[in-house]
Amino acid sequence: MSSLRLDTLTLLTSPLGPPDPLPPLRSPADLHASAAPGAADEEMRRGMAYGAVPSVLPYLVQSDYDRRRRPVEHPVAVLENDRLRATFLLGQGGRLWSLLDLRTGRELLFSPPTLQRADLALRDAWFAGGVEWNLGLTGHTALTCSPLHASRVRADDGTPVLRLHEYERMRGLVQQVDASLPDGAEHLLVHVTVTNPTDATVPLYWWSNAAVPQADDVRVLTPAHAAWTFDDARVVSQVPMPVVEGVDRSYPTRSPAAVDYFFDLAASPRPWVAALDGQGAGLVQSSTPRLRGRKLFVWGTGPGGRHWQEWLSPDGGAYLEIQAGVARTQLEHVPLPARTRWSWLETYGPLQVDAAAAHAPDWSVGAAAVERALEASAPQAWLDAAAAGAAALVDRPPVEVLHTGSGWGALERHRRVADGEPPLDLPGTPFPDATLGPEQRPWLRLLETGRVDLDLGQPPPSYQVAPAWLARLRTTGGPAADLLRGVAEGYAGEEDAAQSAWRRSLAVEPTAWAWRNLAVLVAEDDVDAGLAAYAEARALAPDVLALVLEELALLLEADRAAAVLDRVDALGAGVRAEPRVQLAEARAAVAVGDADRAGGLLEPGLVVPQLREGARLLEDLWYGYRALRLRATGSRAAGPTPEEAASAARREPLPAVYDFSMAAPTT
Numbered sequence: 242m243s244s245l246r247l248d249t250l251t252l253l254t255s256p257l258g259p260p261d262p263l264p265p266l267r268s269p270a271d272l273h274a275s276a277a278p279g280a281a282d283e284e285m286r287r288g289m290a291y292g293a294v295p296s297v298l299p300y301l302v303q304s305d306y307d308r309r310r311r312p313v314e315h316p317v318a319v320l321e322n323d324r325l326r327a328t329f330l331l332g333q334g335g336r337l338w339s340l341l342d343l344r345t346g347r348e349l350l351f352s353p354p355t356l357q358r359a360d361l362a363l364r365d366a367w368f369a370g371g372v373e374w375n376l377g378l379t380g381h382t383a384l385t386c387s388p389l390h391a392s393r394v395r396a397d398d399g400t401p402v403l404r405l406h407e408y409e410r411m412r413g414l415v416q417q418v419d420a421s422l423p424d425g426a427e428h429l430l431v432h433v434t435v436t437n438p439t440d441a442t443v444p445l446y447w448w449s450n451a452a453v454p455q456a457d458d459v460r461v462l463t464p465a466h467a468a469w470t471f472d473d474a475r476v477v478s479q480v481p482m483p484v485v486e487g488v489d490r491s492y493p494t495r496s497p498a499a500v501d502y503f504f505d506l507a508a509s510p511r512p513w514v515a516a517l518d519g520q521g522a523g524l525v526q527s528s529t530p531r532l533r534g535r536k537l538f539v540w541g542t543g544p545g546g547r548h549w550q551e552w553l554s555p556d557g558g559a560y561l562e563i564q565a566g567v568a569r570t571q572l573e574h575v576p577l578p579a580r581t582r583w584s585w586l587e588t589y590g591p592l593q594v595d596a597a598a599a600h601a602p603d604w605s606v607g608a609a610a611v612e613r614a615l616e617a618s619a620p621q622a623w624l625d626a627a628a629a630g631a632a633a634l635v636d637r638p639p640v641e642v643l644h645t646g647s648g649w650g651a652l653e654r655h656r657r658v659a660d661g662e663p664p665l666d667l668p669g670t671p672f673p674d675a676t677l678g679p680e681q682r683p684w685l686r687l688l689e690t691g692r693v694d695l696d697l698g699q700p701p702p703s704y705q706v707a708p709a710w711l712a713r714l715r716t717t718g719g720p721a722a723d724l725l726r727g728v729a730e731g732y733a734g735e736e737d738a739a740q741s742a743w744r745r746s747l748a749v750e751p752t753a754w755a756w757r758n759l760a761v762l763v764a765e766d767d768v769d770a771g772l773a774a775y776a777e778a779r780a781l782a783p784d785v786l787a788l789v790l791e792e793l794a795l796l797l798e799a800d801r802a803a804a805v806l807d808r809v810d811a812l813g814a815g816v817r818a819e820p821r822v823q824l825a826e827a828r829a830a831v832a833v834g835d836a837d838r839a840g841g842l843l844e845p846g847l848v849v850p851q852l853r854e855g856a857r858l859l860e861d862l863w864y865g866y867r868a869l870r871l872r873a874t875g876s877r878a879a880g881p882t883p884e885e886a887a888s889a890a891r892r893e894p895l896p897a898v899y900d901f902s903m904a905a906p907t908t
Contacts, residue, residue: 258305288573292444392639408650428590458519545902
């Protein structure tokens with residue numbers, strides 16, 4: 242009997258604090274790439290050049306976490322039939338955390354006992370495991386550590402459906418995931434709908450990322466003979482599959498470096514990808530053809546890759562990811578036309594094939610075996626019928642609310658009414674007024690009164706950058722409205738207008754927030770002016786860590802290491818002990834040649850929870866410090882030159898705590 246129930250799941254978790262108070266006026270990284278000659282066709286090149294944004298606004302960054310894990314009870318929804326049990330983390334992006342094969346007792350996903358945050362998502366905080374639903378922009382979704390709306394829907398035959406939905410603010414889209422386990426079904430059904438309710442074409446990015454356990458005998462199979470890869474130089478190239486440089490890369494542990502393989506699948510009514518162990522058993526993911534892309538991601542078996550696995554799963558376990566998306570690679574966006582919705586059906590389930598076939602030297606033999614087994618356990622006709630049935634439920638209203646997401650969808654309903662636009666009338670994904678909260682309150686007040694009311698002694702709780710909100714802000718005045726308006730103007734590329742808005746705000750009511758925003762923009766042309774603005778901001782909000790970190794970063798970028806050390810010396814003990822502050826201090830100490838000060842921070846092993854994926858900052862810092870020590874060991878006359886010391890340092894083994902390299906180990 243198919244069932245849907247609420248429960249809790251206790252996981253050792255690095256709790257996530259409130260978002261950073263400062264709006265991210267600049268993107269932390271360029272998320273786009275180029276293609277090697279002949280590697281991409283015109284469609285792919287267009288997709289790679291399409292969809293860029295200046296920052297992750299209107300979202301705020303989520304970086305308030307550490308490496309200390311505590312037991313936390315997470316609200317979950319559990320779908321179950323006689324064959325499978327699926328568990329969803331309602332407060333963490335609706336992630337499918339566990340898919341248990343009840344007949345064998347096998348967990349099909351990588352479902353670790355810990356939920357450890359790390360800086361891998363668009364907003365920073367991310368965690369490994371399960372199946373993640375990624376909408377918005379290249380990278381892990383802005384919603385990955387946020388609660389979603391969850392509700393119960395009932396199919397015509399009485400099968401319970403778990404509906405997860407949210408209003409995605411960056412693109413102005415509505416995300417809907419309908420999951421079900423009908424009686425007798427051997428695969429979890431996940432019907433995804435993305436609705437563009439706007440009057441403009443919107444860049445669409447969607448990838449479903451499934452983490453599965455990694456072992457030496459696990460092989461990834463899919464119906465492809467080539468793949469696109471993405472390397473450290475941010476260049477896309479094409480390689481044959483599965484043998485690359487003489488090695489069968491369909492076995493993930495045979496890749497020494499972190500790598501993406503975006504498989505070149507021929508047009509198929511049912512794209513799929515599977516990860517099977519030495520006995521031919523594992524997980525298969527398939528879909529209707531709208532979800533056309535498939536990918537394998539591995540961290541690699543080098544020291545850096547192993548460290549990343551330990552970093553993300555500190556209580557043990559290694560994983561790989563098999564993924565599916567609406568484009569052929571994750572570097573592309575596709576246009577979703579105005580007032581259009583796209584839907585597709587995904588399936589996740591166990592698969593058993595003959596082990597000899599799964600691991601045959603000819604990859605296509607294994608692929609053929611998977612296709613036969615998939616057709617036997619979840620026939621194409623069943624998939625087509627399930628897709629039609631799921632499509633008929635998209636607009637069916639829920640019968641029970643199970644969990645509450647954000648109030649942004651409710652606010653968008655009100656804005657459309659106020660602006661005379663067609664209503665956000667989606668009965669399947671309601672956004673009730675009861676979800677409106679403190680983050681939405683200033684914007685609701687703006688709609689109702691034409692004024693912005695904020696206590697500017699505190700940072701604004703939220704921002705809006707969509708053109709409709711900018712138009713509203715331009716029709717009102719006051720220091721709070723100008724503060725918010727400047728952020729929206731800057732996002733729109735109107736930087737002179739942004740600075741003017743913040744200066745008007747400061748002229749009426751000086752605030753740390755306007756001074757800081759001004760500092761970010763003016764520092765790009767005049768470092769001294771930017772530092773002066775940061776000093777004004779700090780004077781008004783001396784205890785805001787984000788301000789300290791930004792000012793230190795600017796000083797380092799401007800090669801003013803001595804000033805960094807002076808600033809750190811003036812900080813209180815609590816702020817100075819923050820790992821990101823210590824990282825800035827160590828970098829500055831190396832830059833000025835103070836080996837003792839740098840060593841006091843680095844020798845114990847400096848752990849920075851917010852270290853960004855792909856960063857080699859700690860590696861470079863350690864070797865810079867070691868070069869200082871090597872120079873100090875020789876006499877003034879006989880000691881090595883800086884170049885010789887740097888070269889010698891690089892020949893030393895890198896401490897594991899600083900090895901986050903995603904490249905292949907050098908020999």
